[in-house]
Structure formats: C-alpha cells, structure tokens
Amino acid sequence: MRCRDLFHKRMYYKITVKDHIRVPPAQFGADLRAAITTQIKEKYDGFISKSIGVVIGVEDVNEIGEGIVIPGDGASYFQTTFTLVVFRPELQEIVVGVIRDIAEFGAFITLGPLEGMIHISQTMNDFVSFNKEKTLHGKDSNRVLKVGDVCRARIIAVSYKDVTNPKIGLTMRQEGLGKLEWVAEDLA
Numbered sequence: 001m002r003c004r005d006l007f008h009k010r011m012y013y014k015i016t017v018k019d020h021i022r023v024p025p026a027q028f029g030a031d032l033r034a035a036i037t038t039q040i041k042e043k044y045d046g047f048i049s050k051s052i053g054v055v056i057g058v059e060d061v062n063e064i065g066e067g068i069v070i071p072g073d074g075a076s077y078f079q080t081t082f083t084l085v086v087f088r089p090e091l092q093e094i095v096v097g098v099i100r101d102i103a104e105f106g107a108f109i110t111l112g113p114l115e116g117m118i119h120i121s122q123t124m125n126d127f128v129s130f131n132k133e134k135t136l137h138g139k140d141s142n143r144v145l146k147v148g149d150v151c152r153a154r155i156i157a158v159s160y161k162d163v164t165n166p167k168i169g170l171t172m173r174q175e176g177l178g179k180l181e182w183v184a185e186d187l188a
Contacts, residue, residue, distance in 0.1 A: 011093065011112060013086050014059060015052065017044075020077045023067070028076070037061055040082055050160040053088030054113050087112045089158050089168055094177070099149045104130045107145060109153065109170065116168035118153060124182075125173050149179050 021043070027035040040058050047055040065079035089095070089111065097109040097116065106119040120128050123145055126138030136145040145151075154177060157169030172178040175186070 011087055011089050011095065012056070013053070013088055014083050015086055016062065016081060016083055018079065018081045019043075021080045022073075022075045022077050024075045032064065032078075033061055036064060036078060036080055040080070044084060048160070048163050048166060050163070052084075053086040054166070056085045056087055056113060059083040059085050087114065089114065089116075089155050091155055091158060093155045094152060095155060095170070096150065096152050096180075099145065099147050099151060102130070102134045102136055102145065102147060107136065109151060111168065114166060114168060116153070116155070116170045118151075118170045118172055122156075122171040122173050124178060143179070143182060145179060151179050152177050152183060 019040075021036050021039050023032075023035050023039055027038070037058060040061070044055045045057065060083045061080060062083060063081040067076035067078045069076055095111050095116070097111040099107050100110045100115065101108040104120070106117055107123060109116045109118060120130065120136060123136050124138050124141065124143055126141045126143065128136050128138055130136055134147065137143070151172060153170035153172045154174060155168060156171050157167070159167040159169075161167070176183055178186075
C-alpha cells in the first residue's frame with residue numbers, strides 16, 4: 001500500500017493567507033522571494049489553530065507588496081500573499097490511519113501529522129478486552145487489533161482546547177469501519 005493511499009485526501013487543503021512577513025537585515029542581500037519564503041516557513045511550519053488546522057508547508061508565495069521599515073527594528077516588513085498546505089480534520093469525516101499504540105483504554109491512530117484516539121468501547125461491535133501483548137480482542141468475534149494495523153474510522157470529536165496538542169476522537173463501530181481486513185471480510 002502506497003503512503004498516499006493511507007490518508008484521506010479531504011483533510012488536506014490549500015489556503016491563501018495574507019500577512020506581513022518580517023525579513024531581518026541579515027537577509028537583505030538575498031533574493032527577496034527566497035528570503036520571504038524562508039521567513040514564512042519559520043513562522044508557519046507546524047503552526048496549529050482551530051481556524052486553519054495544522055500547517056504542513058508553504059506551497060507558493062503569490063504576491064509580495066512593498067517593504068516598510070519600522071523604526072527601532074531594522075527589519076523590513078512585506079505584505080505578502082501566500083499559499084499554505086494545511087491538515088484540517090472535520091467531524092464525521094472517514095479517515096484511514098495506522099495504529100501506533102494500544103493502551104488499556106483504547107488505541108492511538110496516526111492520521112497524517114496528528115494522532116487520534118479510539119476509546120476501547122469504539123474499536124469494534126463486541127465486548128473488547130486488553131491483554132499484556134498490547135492488543136485488543138473481541139470476545140465473540142475473536143477479532144484482534146494490534147500496533148501497525150491499518151484502520152478506517154470516523155471522526156466524532158475534534159478539540160483545539162490545547163492548540164499545541166489537538167485531540168481527535170474516533171469510532172470504528174459502524175458498518176464499513178474498522179481494521180481494513182475486517183471491512184473486507186464483512187463485505188464478502
């Protein structure tokens with residue numbers, strides 16, 4: 001399975017942003033577009049907010065206005081319009097990810113640059129138990145969820161209360177969701 005097949009493409013967006021970008025005096029001799037691109041990357045790479053999502057990278061610098069110098073600073077500020085690639089999970093969206101870890105209370109799944117959590121009660125339509133091998137077992141179905149499994153889940157909660165660590169809650173207790181092998185078995 002190719003990496004690009006693992007993640008749902010709708011969570012990734014291109015957005016246009018307009019901001020004043022500070023170019024320090026040390027970069028005055030450099031190519032202006034390159035200097036501004038460097039400063040945008042420093043300011044925005046990894047930036048997280050509820051309205052934008054998680055900034056993955058700078059796609060393009062679209063427009064650079066005339067620079068101004070603020071007395072006492074020495075740097076130039078350029079009103080710049082640029083395109084960012086962002087990751088923005090949305091409620092009810094179906095996502096595909098890889099189980100990174102399993103704990104007594106559920107599973108952690110990698111979804112692009114963020115991680116989601118599937119509570120043990122939301123992992124499958126069965127009574128589920130945790131064992132010392134760090135797997136989750138369904139009592140009646142005998143299904144096993146382990147680290148490295150590729151799963152399909154639905155986003156049921158997104159919280160940016162702590163912007164440095166957004167929380168994503170997921171469920172796999174619906175038809176067409178769960179470990180990909182289970183989904184294939186259910187469709188057969």
